[in-house]
Amino acid sequence: MTLTELRYIVTLAQERHFGRAAERCHVSQPTLSVAVKKLEDELDTPLFERSKSTVQVTPLGEKIVAQAQRVLEQSSLIFELASAGKDQLANPLRIGAIYTIGPYLFPHLIPALAEAAPQMPLYIEEGLTGTLRGKLRSGELDVIIVALPFTETDVVTKPIYEERFEVLLPAQHPWTEREAIAKEDLLDERLLLLGEGHCFRDQILEACPAITHQLNSPTNTLIAEGGSLETIRHMVASKLGITVLPQSALGTDQYESKLLASRPFVEPAPSRTVAIAWRASFPRPKAIDALIDAIAHCRKLERNGTP
Numbered sequence: 001m002t003l004t005e006l007r008y009i010v011t012l013a014q015e016r017h018f019g020r021a022a023e024r025c026h027v028s029q030p031t032l033s034v035a036v037k038k039l040e041d042e043l044d045t046p047l048f049e050r051s052k053s054t055v056q057v058t059p060l061g062e063k064i065v066a067q068a069q070r071v072l073e074q075s076s077l078i079f080e081l082a083s084a085g086k087d088q089l090a091n092p093l094r095i096g097a098i099y100t101i102g103p104y105l106f107p108h109l110i111p112a113l114a115e116a117a118p119q120m121p122l123y124i125e126e127g128l129t130g131t132l133r134g135k136l137r138s139g140e141l142d143v144i145i146v147a148l149p150f151t152e153t154d155v156v157t158k159p160i161y162e163e164r165f166e167v168l169l170p171a172q173h174p175w176t177e178r179e180a181i182a183k184e185d186l187l188d189e190r191l192l193l194l195g196e197g198h199c200f201r202d203q204i205l206e207a208c209p210a211i212t213h214q215l216n217s218p219t220n221t222l223i224a225e226g227g228s229l230e231t232i233r234h235m236v237a238s239k240l241g242i243t244v245l246p247q248s249a250l251g252t253d254q255y256e257s258k259l260l261a262s263r264p265f266v267e268p269a270p271s272r273t274v275a276i277a278w279r280a281s282f283p284r285p286k287a288i289d290a291l292i293d294a295i296a297h298c299r300k301l302e303r304n305g306t307p
Contacts, residue, residue, distance in 0.1 A: 001039060001042060001043075003071070003072065003075055004035070005035050005036070005038070005039045006039075006068040006071055006072055007025065007068075007072060008021070008025060008032050008035050008036055008039075009036055009039060009047055009048075009061075009064070009065055009068055010065055010068050010069050010072060010138065011024050011025050012032070012036060012048065012055060013048075013057050013061070013062075013065040014134065016054055016055045016056070016057075017054070017055060018032060018033055018055065036048070043064070045058075045060055045061075045064075046058055046061070047060070047061035047064060047065070048061055069137070069138065072138065072139065073137070073138070073139055073279075073281075076139040077281050077283070080282070080283045080284070087119070088283075088284040088285070088286040088287050089117040089119055089120040089284075089286060089287055089290060090119050090120065091120070091121075091284070091287075092120070092121040092122065092123055093113075093120055093121075093122055093123070093142055093143070093284075093287050093290075093291065094123040094124075094125070094140065094141045094142045094143075095122065095123065095124050095125070095141065095142065095143055095144070095145065095291070096124070096125045096126070096127060096132040096135060096136070096141040096143070096144040096145070097124070097125075097126055097132075097144065097145040097146075098126070098127070098128065098129055098132065098144075098145070098146055098147065098198075098199065098200075099126050099127070099128065099198065099228060099229070100147075100194075100198065100199075100200040100229055100246060100249065101145050101146075101147070101246075101248075101274060102124070102126035102145070103126070103229075103230070103249075104246075104248040104249050105145065105248070105295070105298065106124055108298040108301070108302075109294055109295060109298055110122060110124070112294040112295075112297050112298050113290065113291065113294045116290050116293060116294050116297075117287075117290045120287065120290070125141065128197050128198065128199075129146050129147075129150070129199050130197070132144040132146065133150075133152060136152070136155065136277065136278070136279065137152070137155075137279075139279075142278060142279075142282060142284075142287070143276055143277065143278040143282075143287075143288060143291060144276065144277050144278075145160075145274065145275075145276050145295075146199070146274070146275060146276075146277060147199050147200065147203065147272045147273065147274055147275070148272070148273040148274075148275050150275060150277055152277065154279060154280045154281065155277050155278065155279055155280060156277065156278055156279075156280050157275050157276075157277045158275055158276055158277075158292070159273050159274070159275045160274055160275060160276055160292060160295050160296070161273075161274050161295070161296075161299050162271055162272070162273050162274075163246045163247055163248060163271060163272055163273075163274060164246075164247055164264065164265075164269050164270070164271040165203075165204070165207070165244050165245065165246055165247070165265065165269065165270045165271060165272070166244070166245060166246075166247055166250060166262045166263060166264050166265065167181045167186075167242060167243075167244055167262060167263050167264075167265065168233065168236050168242060168243050168244070168245050168250060168260060168261075168262050169236065169242050169260070169261050169262065169263065170236060170237065170239045170242075170259065170260065170261070171258050171259050171260055171261045172239075173242065173261065175242075175263060176261045176263070178263060179263070179264075180263060180264050180265060180266045180267075181263050181264070181265055181266065182265070182266045183207060183208045183265060183266070183270070184208070186208055186211065186242075186244070187208075187211065189241065189242050190240070190241035190242070191211065191241060191242060191243065191244070192232045192235055192236065192240065192241045192242065192243040193232075193243070194228070194229070194232070200229075200246070200272070203270070203272055204244050204270070207244075207270035208270075229245060229249050232245075233245070233249070233251055233260070236260060237259040237260050244270075245262075246272060248302070250262045276288070276291065276292065276295075
Protein backbone atom coordinates (compact mmCIF):
# COMPACT_ATOMS: atom_id res chain seq x y z
CA MET A 1 0.00 0.00 0.00
CA THR A 2 1.43 3.36 -1.06
CA LEU A 3 0.39 6.98 -0.73
CA THR A 4 0.03 7.08 -4.50
CA GLU A 5 -2.50 4.24 -4.42
CA LEU A 6 -4.42 5.98 -1.65
CA ARG A 7 -4.49 9.17 -3.70
CA TYR A 8 -5.83 7.18 -6.65
CA ILE A 9 -8.76 5.70 -4.73
CA VAL A 10 -9.64 9.05 -3.12
CA THR A 11 -9.65 10.76 -6.52
CA LEU A 12 -11.64 7.93 -8.11
CA ALA A 13 -14.21 8.13 -5.30
CA GLN A 14 -14.57 11.87 -5.96
CA GLU A 15 -14.79 11.63 -9.76
CA ARG A 16 -16.70 8.31 -10.07
CA HIS A 17 -15.00 7.91 -13.45
CA PHE A 18 -11.64 6.25 -14.25
CA GLY A 19 -10.80 8.60 -17.10
CA ARG A 20 -11.37 11.81 -15.16
CA ALA A 21 -9.62 10.41 -12.09
CA ALA A 22 -6.59 9.44 -14.17
CA GLU A 23 -6.50 12.90 -15.73
CA ARG A 24 -6.55 14.56 -12.29
CA CYS A 25 -3.75 12.26 -11.11
CA HIS A 26 -1.73 12.92 -14.30
CA VAL A 27 -1.45 9.23 -15.18
CA SER A 28 -2.92 7.02 -17.88
CA GLN A 29 -6.24 5.29 -17.24
CA PRO A 30 -4.69 1.77 -17.36
CA THR A 31 -2.06 2.83 -14.79
CA LEU A 32 -4.74 4.02 -12.39
CA SER A 33 -6.96 0.99 -12.98
CA VAL A 34 -4.12 -1.45 -12.32
CA ALA A 35 -3.09 0.39 -9.14
CA VAL A 36 -6.66 0.42 -7.78
CA LYS A 37 -7.09 -3.29 -8.56
CA LYS A 38 -3.74 -4.04 -6.90
CA LEU A 39 -4.84 -2.26 -3.73
CA GLU A 40 -8.19 -4.09 -3.75
CA ASP A 41 -6.32 -7.40 -4.07
CA GLU A 42 -4.00 -6.44 -1.23
CA LEU A 43 -6.95 -5.54 0.99
CA ASP A 44 -8.87 -8.58 -0.26
CA THR A 45 -12.04 -6.53 -0.73
CA PRO A 46 -13.64 -4.58 -3.59
CA LEU A 47 -13.64 -0.82 -3.05
CA PHE A 48 -15.63 0.09 -6.18
CA GLU A 49 -18.52 -1.29 -8.20
CA ARG A 50 -17.68 -0.89 -11.88
CA SER A 51 -20.06 -0.65 -14.83
CA LYS A 52 -19.78 0.71 -18.35
CA SER A 53 -21.35 4.02 -17.42
CA THR A 54 -20.33 4.70 -13.83
CA VAL A 55 -18.18 3.80 -10.84
CA GLN A 56 -19.75 3.48 -7.40
CA VAL A 57 -17.95 3.20 -4.07
CA THR A 58 -18.90 0.15 -2.00
CA PRO A 59 -20.10 0.69 1.59
CA LEU A 60 -16.80 -0.65 2.95
CA GLY A 61 -14.97 1.33 0.29
CA GLU A 62 -16.53 4.55 1.64
CA LYS A 63 -14.92 3.91 5.04
CA ILE A 64 -11.56 3.00 3.54
CA VAL A 65 -11.56 6.04 1.24
CA ALA A 66 -12.37 8.28 4.20
CA GLN A 67 -9.42 6.85 6.13
CA ALA A 68 -7.20 7.19 3.06
CA GLN A 69 -8.16 10.86 2.89
CA ARG A 70 -7.06 11.35 6.49
CA VAL A 71 -3.76 9.59 5.79
CA LEU A 72 -3.10 11.83 2.80
CA GLU A 73 -3.86 14.94 4.85
CA GLN A 74 -1.41 13.84 7.53
CA SER A 75 1.28 12.92 5.00
CA SER A 76 0.92 16.35 3.39
CA LEU A 77 1.30 17.89 6.82
CA ILE A 78 4.66 16.14 7.26
CA PHE A 79 6.08 17.98 4.24
CA GLU A 80 4.55 21.26 5.35
CA LEU A 81 5.90 20.86 8.88
CA ALA A 82 9.35 20.17 7.47
CA SER A 83 9.37 23.59 5.82
CA ALA A 84 7.52 25.42 8.59
CA GLY A 85 10.77 26.55 10.17
CA LYS A 86 11.83 28.14 6.92
CA ASP A 87 10.39 31.27 5.39
CA GLN A 88 6.61 30.78 5.53
CA LEU A 89 6.17 33.13 2.59
CA ALA A 90 8.59 31.30 0.32
CA ASN A 91 6.31 28.42 -0.67
CA PRO A 92 3.31 28.70 -3.00
CA LEU A 93 -0.04 29.69 -1.51
CA ARG A 94 -2.98 27.95 -3.19
CA ILE A 95 -6.09 30.12 -2.95
CA GLY A 96 -9.61 29.21 -4.03
CA ALA A 97 -12.62 31.53 -4.27
CA ILE A 98 -16.26 31.07 -5.17
CA TYR A 99 -17.33 32.26 -8.61
CA THR A 100 -19.15 35.33 -7.27
CA ILE A 101 -16.03 36.58 -5.47
CA GLY A 102 -12.96 35.45 -7.42
CA PRO A 103 -13.35 37.47 -10.65
CA TYR A 104 -13.87 40.70 -8.70
CA LEU A 105 -11.34 40.21 -5.91
CA PHE A 106 -8.42 38.41 -7.59
CA PRO A 107 -7.45 41.22 -10.03
CA HIS A 108 -6.84 43.50 -7.03
CA LEU A 109 -5.69 40.85 -4.55
CA ILE A 110 -2.93 39.32 -6.69
CA PRO A 111 -0.89 42.55 -7.10
CA ALA A 112 -1.48 43.42 -3.43
CA LEU A 113 -0.13 40.04 -2.32
CA ALA A 114 2.73 40.25 -4.82
CA GLU A 115 3.77 43.54 -3.26
CA ALA A 116 3.41 42.30 0.34
CA ALA A 117 5.08 38.92 -0.24
CA PRO A 118 6.94 39.02 -3.57
CA GLN A 119 8.73 35.74 -2.84
CA MET A 120 5.48 33.78 -2.38
CA PRO A 121 4.18 32.17 -5.61
CA LEU A 122 0.39 32.12 -5.96
CA TYR A 123 -1.99 29.53 -7.37
CA ILE A 124 -5.59 30.68 -7.73
CA GLU A 125 -8.75 28.78 -8.59
CA GLU A 126 -12.47 29.52 -8.78
CA GLY A 127 -15.26 27.06 -8.08
CA LEU A 128 -18.47 26.27 -6.27
CA THR A 129 -18.40 26.17 -2.48
CA GLY A 130 -18.76 22.37 -2.41
CA THR A 131 -15.85 21.88 -4.81
CA LEU A 132 -13.60 24.27 -2.92
CA ARG A 133 -14.53 22.60 0.37
CA GLY A 134 -13.37 19.23 -0.95
CA LYS A 135 -10.11 20.62 -2.31
CA LEU A 136 -9.38 22.37 0.98
CA ARG A 137 -9.93 19.11 2.85
CA SER A 138 -7.75 17.15 0.42
CA GLY A 139 -4.90 19.67 0.59
CA GLU A 140 -5.24 20.73 -3.05
CA LEU A 141 -5.97 24.25 -1.78
CA ASP A 142 -4.49 25.98 1.27
CA VAL A 143 -7.16 28.60 1.84
CA ILE A 144 -10.54 29.40 0.31
CA ILE A 145 -12.62 32.56 0.13
CA VAL A 146 -16.33 31.84 0.59
CA ALA A 147 -19.57 33.38 1.81
CA LEU A 148 -20.91 32.49 5.23
CA PRO A 149 -22.37 30.30 6.56
CA PHE A 150 -19.51 27.84 6.12
CA THR A 151 -18.63 25.13 8.61
CA GLU A 152 -16.21 22.25 8.28
CA THR A 153 -14.53 20.01 10.83
CA ASP A 154 -10.93 20.98 11.64
CA VAL A 155 -11.19 24.10 9.49
CA VAL A 156 -10.74 27.66 10.78
CA THR A 157 -13.15 30.25 9.37
CA LYS A 158 -12.55 34.00 9.71
CA PRO A 159 -15.00 36.67 8.48
CA ILE A 160 -13.13 39.39 6.58
CA TYR A 161 -15.74 41.80 5.22
CA GLU A 162 -19.44 42.47 4.76
CA GLU A 163 -20.85 43.22 1.31
CA ARG A 164 -24.29 44.59 0.51
CA PHE A 165 -26.45 43.53 -2.42
CA GLU A 166 -27.87 45.98 -4.93
CA VAL A 167 -30.37 45.78 -7.77
CA LEU A 168 -28.86 46.01 -11.26
CA LEU A 169 -31.10 47.57 -13.90
CA PRO A 170 -31.04 48.59 -17.55
CA ALA A 171 -30.18 52.27 -17.59
CA GLN A 172 -33.61 53.31 -18.91
CA HIS A 173 -35.60 51.23 -16.41
CA PRO A 174 -38.33 53.18 -14.53
CA TRP A 175 -36.81 52.11 -11.20
CA THR A 176 -33.82 54.35 -11.86
CA GLU A 177 -36.09 57.18 -10.65
CA ARG A 178 -36.18 55.58 -7.20
CA GLU A 179 -33.61 56.06 -4.48
CA ALA A 180 -34.01 52.49 -3.17
CA ILE A 181 -35.81 49.27 -4.09
CA ALA A 182 -37.99 47.19 -1.77
CA LYS A 183 -37.26 43.45 -1.85
CA GLU A 184 -40.93 42.66 -2.49
CA ASP A 185 -40.85 44.68 -5.72
CA LEU A 186 -38.52 42.11 -7.27
CA LEU A 187 -41.60 39.93 -7.81
CA ASP A 188 -42.92 42.45 -10.34
CA GLU A 189 -40.01 42.06 -12.74
CA ARG A 190 -38.21 39.35 -14.65
CA LEU A 191 -35.43 38.43 -12.22
CA LEU A 192 -32.26 36.84 -13.60
CA LEU A 193 -30.63 34.38 -11.22
CA LEU A 194 -27.59 32.12 -11.15
CA GLY A 195 -28.14 28.41 -11.65
CA GLU A 196 -28.53 25.95 -8.80
CA GLY A 197 -25.38 25.18 -6.83
CA HIS A 198 -24.31 28.80 -6.38
CA CYS A 199 -24.53 29.97 -2.78
CA PHE A 200 -25.25 33.53 -3.96
CA ARG A 201 -28.49 32.33 -5.57
CA ASP A 202 -29.48 30.76 -2.26
CA GLN A 203 -28.73 34.01 -0.43
CA ILE A 204 -31.02 35.97 -2.76
CA LEU A 205 -33.82 33.45 -2.30
CA GLU A 206 -33.33 33.59 1.46
CA ALA A 207 -33.52 37.39 1.40
CA CYS A 208 -36.76 37.28 -0.58
CA PRO A 209 -38.53 33.94 0.12
CA ALA A 210 -41.48 34.81 -2.12
CA ILE A 211 -39.22 34.32 -5.14
CA THR A 212 -38.87 30.65 -4.22
CA HIS A 213 -42.61 30.12 -4.65
CA GLN A 214 -42.40 31.57 -8.14
CA LEU A 215 -39.49 29.28 -8.97
CA ASN A 216 -41.60 26.29 -7.97
CA SER A 217 -44.55 27.46 -10.06
CA PRO A 218 -44.84 25.61 -13.39
CA THR A 219 -46.36 28.73 -15.00
CA ASN A 220 -43.67 31.08 -13.73
CA THR A 221 -42.12 33.27 -16.45
CA LEU A 222 -40.33 35.79 -14.23
CA ILE A 223 -37.12 33.90 -13.49
CA ALA A 224 -34.31 33.33 -15.96
CA GLU A 225 -31.24 31.39 -14.87
CA GLY A 226 -27.69 32.19 -15.97
CA GLY A 227 -24.37 30.45 -15.46
CA SER A 228 -22.27 33.39 -14.27
CA LEU A 229 -22.65 36.90 -12.93
CA GLU A 230 -20.91 38.24 -16.04
CA THR A 231 -23.48 36.56 -18.30
CA ILE A 232 -26.35 37.89 -16.20
CA ARG A 233 -24.85 41.40 -16.22
CA HIS A 234 -24.74 41.36 -20.02
CA MET A 235 -28.33 40.08 -20.10
CA VAL A 236 -29.43 43.03 -17.96
CA ALA A 237 -27.56 45.41 -20.28
CA SER A 238 -29.55 43.83 -23.13
CA LYS A 239 -32.80 44.64 -21.27
CA LEU A 240 -33.71 41.00 -20.69
CA GLY A 241 -34.49 41.59 -17.02
CA ILE A 242 -33.05 42.81 -13.75
CA THR A 243 -30.84 41.08 -11.20
CA VAL A 244 -29.36 41.33 -7.73
CA LEU A 245 -25.57 41.48 -7.40
CA PRO A 246 -23.02 42.03 -4.65
CA GLN A 247 -21.64 45.56 -4.80
CA SER A 248 -18.22 44.41 -6.02
CA ALA A 249 -19.78 42.78 -9.11
CA LEU A 250 -22.05 45.64 -10.26
CA GLY A 251 -19.65 46.85 -12.97
CA THR A 252 -21.87 49.74 -14.00
CA ASP A 253 -18.79 51.78 -14.89
CA GLN A 254 -17.61 49.17 -17.41
CA TYR A 255 -20.25 50.09 -19.98
CA GLU A 256 -19.21 53.23 -21.83
CA SER A 257 -22.68 53.72 -23.30
CA LYS A 258 -24.25 53.79 -19.82
CA LEU A 259 -26.36 50.69 -20.38
CA LEU A 260 -26.59 49.80 -16.68
CA ALA A 261 -27.66 51.44 -13.45
CA SER A 262 -27.87 50.15 -9.88
CA ARG A 263 -29.96 51.00 -6.87
CA PRO A 264 -29.61 49.95 -3.21
CA PHE A 265 -32.29 48.08 -1.32
CA VAL A 266 -34.60 49.66 1.21
CA GLU A 267 -33.23 49.01 4.70
CA PRO A 268 -32.62 46.47 6.04
CA ALA A 269 -30.69 45.65 2.89
CA PRO A 270 -29.62 42.04 2.19
CA SER A 271 -25.90 41.38 2.36
CA ARG A 272 -23.36 38.62 2.68
CA THR A 273 -20.38 38.04 4.93
CA VAL A 274 -17.25 36.99 3.07
CA ALA A 275 -14.80 34.81 4.97
CA ILE A 276 -11.60 32.88 4.47
CA ALA A 277 -11.24 29.29 5.61
CA TRP A 278 -8.14 27.16 6.07
CA ARG A 279 -7.24 23.85 7.69
CA ALA A 280 -6.50 24.18 11.40
CA SER A 281 -3.34 22.15 10.79
CA PHE A 282 -1.99 24.50 8.09
CA PRO A 283 1.50 25.35 9.40
CA ARG A 284 2.02 28.74 7.69
CA PRO A 285 0.09 31.34 9.71
CA LYS A 286 2.20 34.17 8.26
CA ALA A 287 0.89 33.32 4.78
CA ILE A 288 -2.68 33.52 6.08
CA ASP A 289 -1.91 36.85 7.76
CA ALA A 290 -0.45 38.18 4.52
CA LEU A 291 -3.62 37.19 2.67
CA ILE A 292 -5.88 38.82 5.27
CA ASP A 293 -3.84 42.04 5.17
CA ALA A 294 -3.88 42.12 1.35
CA ILE A 295 -7.67 41.68 1.25
CA ALA A 296 -8.08 44.46 3.82
CA HIS A 297 -5.86 46.69 1.68
CA CYS A 298 -7.98 45.96 -1.41
CA ARG A 299 -11.19 46.76 0.46
CA LYS A 300 -9.74 50.03 1.74
CA LEU A 301 -8.80 51.11 -1.79
CA GLU A 302 -12.28 50.18 -2.98
CA ARG A 303 -13.96 52.26 -0.26
CA ASN A 304 -11.73 55.20 -1.15
CA GLY A 305 -12.58 54.85 -4.82
CA THR A 306 -9.02 54.00 -5.83
CA PRO A 307 -8.78 51.56 -8.78
